[in-house]
Amino acid sequence: MDIMEEPQVAMEDIHYRVIYVNRSVSEDRCIQRSARHLDEYVAKTEPNCIADTVKCILEIFPEAYLCSTEGACMSHWLQPQEDHEADLQPTIILLDTPYQQFFPAQFPNERRDESHDGNSYGLSLLKKIESEARARHLYEQVIPVPLIQSPDAMNNISGADRTRMRQQCIDFGAKAVLSGPLNAKSIAVIQDRAYYAYKDALSRKQALADVRKGRKRSLIAVFNDTRPYGYLREYLVESLIKKICSTEDDRDNEIYKANISVCPEKRAEISRAISTWHFDAHKFDYDELIVAAELTLNHALSMPELKAFRISPTQLQNFLKACRAAYMGFVPYHNFRHVVDVLQATFQQLLRIGALPPYPNVNGTHTSPIAESPGTPSIGPEEAFTLLLTAIGHDVLHPGVNNGFLIEARAPLAELYNDRSVLENFHSTSYCQILKRHWPIFYENRRLRTLMISCILATDMALHFDYMAKLGNLQKLQAQKPDLDGWNEKAVDEARVLVCALIIKCADISNVARRHDIGAQWMHLLNDELILQTQIEMDMGQKTALIAPPSTSLDGRIRSQLKFMELFAFPLFRGVADILPGLQFSVDEMELNLTHFENELLLPSAGSTMENQPGISKYSPPPKCDSEPPTEKSALDGRPNGVLPSLTTTDFSRGGAGLHGSNRQRCSEATEGSSAPCSGEWGSQANSATTGKMPLSPSTQGTSIISRDSMDKSVGVPMTTVTAPDSPTAIPEATKMSSDRDQLQVNEKLDHFISDDEDNMSNGNGHMNGSGSTLGQEYLKPEQDTGNGKTMRKKASLMGLKNKFSSKFSSFTKSKKGKTSCPASPERSADPMG
Ligand SMILES: [Zn+2]
Incomplete structure (x- = not known):
């Protein structure tokens, strides 16, 4: 009615x-x-x-x-x-x-x-x-x-x-x-x-009804009551375009009213937490995560070279509030917690390579940085700061579905970006709107903004092997000539952009290199997001964009995670540690994780379904204040190191190409020919690695490599122009209405963007030299072959997510119960802050 x-x-x-x-x-x-x-x-x-x-x-x-x-x-x-x-x-x-x-x-x-x-x-x-x-x-x-x-x-x-x-x-x-x-x-x-x-x-509901009736027509499309999940289709584009093109100052100050009140003791705890690689973002609520980001950025801004970029404490907090508001609370993984985690991972990497001044750790001391290899361009203060800003905004407005979904749905967003790095383009364009308003001095710096956009685009996992090839080239070059003598300025700059992109890529998938218990929580959250996507796809009657369904067993999730580590994370982290030796610690930690996961596979409970796994999912209540984050030393003590008993690191890349040039792949020799512990979901994809279609883990799927569609497309050539769609969108007819609340949420988030008269569309697309660069082309010939209360809190969080999707999923599960083989209930999904 x-x-x-x-x-x-x-x-x-x-x-x-x-x-x-x-x-x-x-x-x-x-x-x-x-x-x-x-x-x-x-x-x-x-x-x-x-x-x-x-x-x-x-x-x-x-x-x-x-x-x-x-x-x-x-x-x-x-x-x-x-x-x-x-x-x-x-x-x-x-x-x-x-x-x-x-x-x-x-x-x-x-x-x-x-x-x-x-x-x-x-x-x-x-x-x-x-x-x-x-x-x-x-x-x-x-x-x-x-x-x-x-x-x-x-x-x-x-x-x-x-x-x-x-x-x-x-x-x-x-x-x-x-x-x-x-x-x-x-x-x-x-x-x-x-x-x-x-x-x-x-x-508010009336306003939404007006929109749905098409009274407010967008440039791209209008809402249609018979097609649900409008926020995944028209609305993202409509609002972005409106914000970019509007000349009105429609600032909504609601988000700035939130009072960030964190007591001094808690601030001290947060400060200690960000000082270590074992940062656990799950321990902190959204206010506390803002403080974590604040401390991180302030530390960088303390460098005299960045004086020109400093803003007032209020402005900084408003910027972070705007960022927080630009993430969807109902998305299990790609939310504000994830980007603060990526920010902290980036922060740690920059500290370890000496690109940031030392930050005191729990003991009041600090880990001595290890400089980059002589043939690796150094990361200066401005680049380091840009990387931190990139991290916090790299997934802005992530809708909880991947590129493949949007392409399959023929979503206006996919049309806008010609099906290429759809979300990454969207994140960077949207984030520029936030920076334009909140950090204009950075936004106006064309060089750094371009670097930031390149780094965000690099997070598209569909481009992963392009970056691996470039990394391989740089390693090869360093093997031939260990320093930068004779490089021209352009080549050095391009290599620096590549190094920055690689740092962000590592940070974005750093879950697998975090301490095991922390990484495992991220693994489950990512799986939850895939389950949500599966539900939405079924709900919309749309072909799945996931190559494999999300795992329903702990065993399956672990095997997927191991495969992801083998195919993507280890080669990347090892290659990056080769050019930035200060990052070897993350490879070591990943190896410990590998052992943990493999040991878990031996447990009798590993094969049971997630429904039978108590406490497996997601909402981990914050521990008590007196539980200090473990020191890195203690976490590493007693664990085996340097052994990859069952994974090979060669022949991982698309088309069977392997990573050459790294002399630090310590594990490959030891494991050559051994069988990877990957079957189950992976078994069904055994051929994909040799047919040009990468098999997908929760991690890859979640970071958008995933789609069948994108796998079929050539990768590595980011779009350089924006082309307005010339055909109406066509979405499979769906069976029920979208969620008003979700649509309103997205509406609200998009409305937070500043609007002014500068057309910024090209910013998201015109400077993508990260992937299309001619890195060191005078020197490099790209090679083709490189490569209790707790329970209640948990329940509360669970309920929160369920609440968001209840109208969709309750009718969905009722109508389809017994008719589908949906792998797991969305009620399993939960994010600490929803
Ligand atoms: Zn991300």
Whole structure:
């Protein structure tokens, strides 16, 4: 039914959800007004103050959920709603908030900064709710209200202090602040707030309905109600074009209002975490990840050579908020957490090669850098800074599907970029819009912007073997002549661009070179994203763009991961460590990972399905503050090293070409001829490596090598022009409607881009010398042959993702249950921050 035709809903008939968090609650449960023994039940089981509050709530709302912990609160809030109007439903969260939390100096035992251990309460829970709500785009629909209890003590608090307390609550995301016992008057105020939220959500939905009706026509296409997942098709292009071409300043400041509040102790912990290769991004929430990025960029900007690029702390934070807002919270892998992880990996690599000044580690010391080989152009401060900026923006607006999907769908985005490096072009063009607004001094530097774009385009795994060939050429050249003497400036510059691209490529797939437990979490998240894509493809009736279905067993996932390491990661990392010896540590770590994975394959549980793997997926609650990141030394101690018992590193590349020129492939000799532990999903693709079609692992698929389509196309020649599509898009007719919420989310994200009158389209396409360069052509002849609370938090996160997709997937699974062999349920997917 058209939304305009819906009758006006009476204020009291709107289905509000009410959650009341008080740590004195005896049992987490729903209490309904209609319960026959309400008075008796609540009065007998709960303290008077809770019973009175509940009764007051139930005078206006028909039911309330009582709970005592953060986990229970988040889980109930984020659980999926069957109601198709769920995205309009306001959620009121009443939070018992001890007044002592406002006066930490007087009451040091009443902590308010325990948000890191999954045990937030009062103010810290309020802050967490705000952060989650913004990250999940639920901010408008949630009404967090601190209930500051303790009337006696409150009487002694001055008016100025009361004002400060209210302000602090509001700064932490409260939509209203109540003190003293709840009464009918105050609960009515809360109902008013919730009703406003409902009306706002209704008008947003109306706006979307307008778009879907085609009232707002895009340059490329219009929404069509019979074709779901519009955000994967028209909307990405429509909004990008609008932003690039618009001359209006339609800045939406909503994203800048989020208060990044991280206590000094946590900042210190984050600082320690980024100082080591064993950085675990899963440990940190989105605010904390912003701090991690802030510390990283500030460290680089401390170099005097970068003085001209410095911006104010507020500007830097706004830039990072804009970046965060430009990632889709519902995408399991390619989200803000992934790019901060890539940023930190890049940071570590640059430290290890001495391109950044030393950064103190846990012990207050630092690892001594190892300079690049004499024949490798050095990475200067500007290049190092550019690489860090590249990392944080390299997947901007990633929709959670790969290039192959977009090409198969004949999405306008694929048409815009002529089916070539579709997402990578899109990321770079979109990211330029963010930089144009937030870091104009960088954006206006044509050389560095061009370098950044080249590096983003290099992350297209379909171009992987082109880069491997160039790396092989550079290695070969160094073997013949170990220094840069005699190179002309252009050749050196091009080699430098290549080295930068290789660093980003390593960082982008660095999951496999991280500590094993950390890398394994990334592996599962990536698999989750592939499962989502599979679901969407089935939902749209579209041929899959994945060569192999996502693994449903731990065994399958590990085998895919091993194959990815063999074919892609080891050759790349070894080759890069050859020209940048400071990066040998990552090869060593990957070898340890290899051993771990192989050992896991020997466990009896490896072959079971993911549904039988407790705790396998994804949402890992942040550990307690006192769990220091292990030092690299301790992590390496006792592990075998330098052995690749079952993988070969030769003949890995497309068309059977191998990587030559590296003298550091220590493992190849030892393993020649041994059998790789790859069967299962990989077995079905046994021929692909010799037929020019690379088999795909979760990692490769997730980073967009994947598609059958892209495998069929020639690679290595990035587009250099933008051609407007000259034919209408044609998407297979699908069976149901798209998700309004997802579309709104994408809409919101795209709306954050600055608009001005400079046509930037060529920026994303006109300077792609990374792949099409003539690296050292005077010297190089390209060779063809180179080459508990925890459980609740987890559930809450799971529910969050499910919520995002519930309208799509619930009807999908219902309608197709028993008719398909979908490998795994999307409910398995979850990202810590959704
Ligand atoms: Zn990436």
